[in-house]
Amino acid sequence: MDLTQRKEQVLKAVVEGYIASGEPVGSKTLQNDLFSDVSSATIRNDMADLTVKGYLSQPHTSAGRVPSQRGYRYYVERLMSRNKLSPRITEYIEEKLIQSADTPENILKKSTQVLSEVTGVASIASTPSGERARVHKVRFVQTGRQTAMAVLICSTGMVKTKLFRCDFVITSEALNIFDKALNSLLSGMELARITQPFIQTVAASFGEMALYMPSVLIAVMEASKEALKSEITVSGQTNILSLPDISVNAAAQMLRFLSSKREIASLLCEKPNGTAVYIGEETGRQELYQSSVIITHYEISGQTAGEIALLGSVRMDYKNCIGCLEYTADVAGQLIEQLVAS
Amino acid sequence: MDLTQRKEQVLKAVVEGYIASGEPVGSKTLQNDLFSDVSSATIRNDMADLTVKGYLSQPHTSAGRVPSQRGYRYYVERLMSRNKLSPRITEYIEEKLIQSADTPENILKKSTQVLSEVTGVASIASTPSGERARVHKVRFVQTGRQTAMAVLICSTGMVKTKLFRCDFVITSEALNIFDKALNSLLSGMELARITQPFIQTVAASFGEMALYMPSVLIAVMEASKEALKSEITVSGQTNILSLPDISVNAAAQMLRFLSSKREIASLLCEKPNGTAVYIGEETGRQELYQSSVIITHYEISGQTAGEIALLGSVRMDYKNCIGCLEYTADVAGQLIEQLVAS
DNA sequence: CGTTAGCACTCTAATATGCCGAGTGCTAAC
DNA sequence: GTTAGCACTCGGCATATTAGAGTGCTAACG
Secondary structure (H helix, E strand, O other): OOOOHHHHHHHHHHHHHHHHHOOOEOHHHHHHHOOOOOOHHHHHHHHHHHHHOOOEEOOOOOOOEEEOHHHHHHHHHHHOOOOOOOHHHHHHHHHHHHHOOOOHHHHHHHHHHHHHHHHOOEEEEEOOOOOOOEEEEEEEEEOOOOEEEEEEEEOOOOEEEEEEEOOOOOOHHHHHHHHHHHHHHHOOOEHHHOOHHHHHHHHHHOHHHHHHHHHHHHHHHHHHHHHHOOOEEEEOHHHHHHOOOOOHHHHHHHHHHHOOHHHHHHHHOOOOOOOEEEEHHHHOOHHHOOEEEEEEEEEEOOEEEEEEEEEEEOOOOHHHHHHHHHHHHHHHHHHHHHHHHO | OOOOHHHHHHHHHHHHHHHHHOOOEOHHHHHHHOOOOOOHHHHHHHHHHHHHOOOEEOOOOOOOEEEOHHHHHHHHHHHOOOOOOOHHHHHHHHHHHHHOOOOHHHHHHHHHHHHHHHHOOEEEEEOOOOOOOEEEEEEEEEOOOOEEEEEEEEOOOOEEEEEEEOOOOOOHHHHHHHHHHHHHHHOOOEHHHOOHHHHHHHHHOOHHHHHHHHHHHHHHHHHHHHHHOOOEEEEOHHHHHHOOOOOHHHHHHHHHHHOOHHHHHHHHOOOOOOOEEEEHHHHOOHHHOOEEEEEEEEEEOOEEEEEEEEEEEOOOOHHHHHHHHHHHHHHHHHHHHHHHHO
16 A cells, blocks of 8 residues: 655645645646656556545546545554644744743643644643542632632642532531541542542531531532543634635534534543544444544643644644644643643 | 604515515515505505605515515514514423533533524524632642643632643742732732733742743733633524525634634623524624624523524514514523522 | 506526636657 | 557636626605
8 A cells, every 4th residue: 555755745735735725736736846757648557546545535537626625544553754843833832821820720721822822723622630639638718608618629639619508507626627637538639539428427427516517518619620520622713614625514513513522522531542523424423424633631740631633624734733732732731740740 | 853753664575575575575475465455566655755764675676575685674673573483492492401400601502502403593602701700729739740731710619720741850848838918918809900010020020930930920811811701602503504595605704703712702701681682784793794693682580691592684574583682681581580599 | 645556677697609728648659 | 568649537716607696876755
């Protein structure tokens, strides 16, 4: 299934030419731009062969060639040069991300914003799930006579709060007792283990205090549930409408897809190693057959923590998009890691 | 500026006919549908007069009539029958809202969802703002070596948190000092008064501590900003793409508008009494010249608490939309009131 | 004076026609 | 294997034609 070197060059030139212009690429254009040493007829022969083999297709007999899905795939896997981004871009991304480096959520929100800005497509990110997280500390802050806030600080640096109401008047002594009891009990525990049955047994074990615990424990449990699930943020939806080769209909389908967190989550969780590129039908979703998706993950302390992705048209600038995406994921991961470390 | 009764009938019929069909309405169509007692020529005369007076316009000489902005306005103000919604709709709305009556945010989120569903346009809502709120207390919770969380407790019972990072290692003594200093300073203060210049003078007054204060003060300020501003939720953006008379370009502009919370906020805060309808240019925004907006508010304990709105094309079904909107706002207000009371 | 019938007129949308040119595939020569 | 040459294809654009919907105007009517 290998191609001769020149055919690879032709394929690469067609893909990049088509990505750049949006117009089917003809043999003469290629000759002028790239292959002054061979004639257009030779290129025509090569293109004909690439068409037979399924890497290119023609919109109609007298038009130039357009990459097929298979052509894009060959390009992405074997022809695309993964060269450096320009320092202007990397600096820009870094600058924007550092500005909002206060919480993981905001870093990822900003990541999608800056990505959609520099790539011109839509961007998605999922915040770190608390799957492997443990309880670092629990704190309580009184907010009213009978209301207080549980603050759950996770080993990952994530902080979740939950307001709760008690049916007794709260005193600082009571909060102190809760604090001591729960910290000695929960510190270091995996979030996933704080479940309904677990808090029931805990409550029971508190003897005379048991009466006062339920609302407190439920608050902590809900905070930990919140921390467990990863949030999804989307930016750049409006970019989809400006994509030149996406019909209104297809754009509507893509936007509908992006407005369903459930759909997005199912797409992001198809975790491969490294960066995955799904082209057209490879997305496996009817509503994304005219779209391509690039998914990568960011790491915290060397562990995959969450995903960042781009959603655009099949004719997107894979080289640039992959570059920006991976760079942003890298920076975002580092920033979140710093946040956690401190 | 009054019209004869028949001309009003003609105007009403044109508006409703055009809203229903999307096609310019001709004299014969009107005669067949509504005015079997007068001839089409008479209607033509009336339409010609309404055109001269600016209530109708013609896409071109040989086409039927289409309502002008002024025509829509006259219709909305004087001709539209504000009759009851069908019980099927009201029951449906009520059922959906009651399902998610746990927090004000969720009630309003659901309101926009159900509204965009039943009206086929986009919907916006703002949560109650903290305008009249004061600072009750400020608390700090350490979350890491160099990170902490400011907890702002408002007189209305609203609680906002903000994580921040310091460029020094945080000790519990430091937090205690912040706590004392800021509580004596801020307790009872209106949220609106915690501004950039204010915190600068405060920071300056702290003498040798001044170096350590900025990040803390900024966190408190941002928390109070959060508490002050009402959140905005949007649903049904994808509906905009299905609006038949909105060009892709106009749809993109509307979606861009909807993705900017700031823009939305400025639109919602043009508070009139009761329900306001802005048709086309009346929105006062270039990007919404092809759109219409209907804004109403919901009340808690008889006080205006926030806004709910619809955004659609100029040719929207004002009667149905206004009905659904007002009904939903009513129910949402009641549900939130119940929540606050408890 | 308001209403009506009749009719010529206007303009769009849909369909047909012809032409240009980009780009191809094929063949024969190198 | 490569190249030049050439006939051929087909979409896109501009132009012409037609059908039909709807109008405005005029003259007649009660």
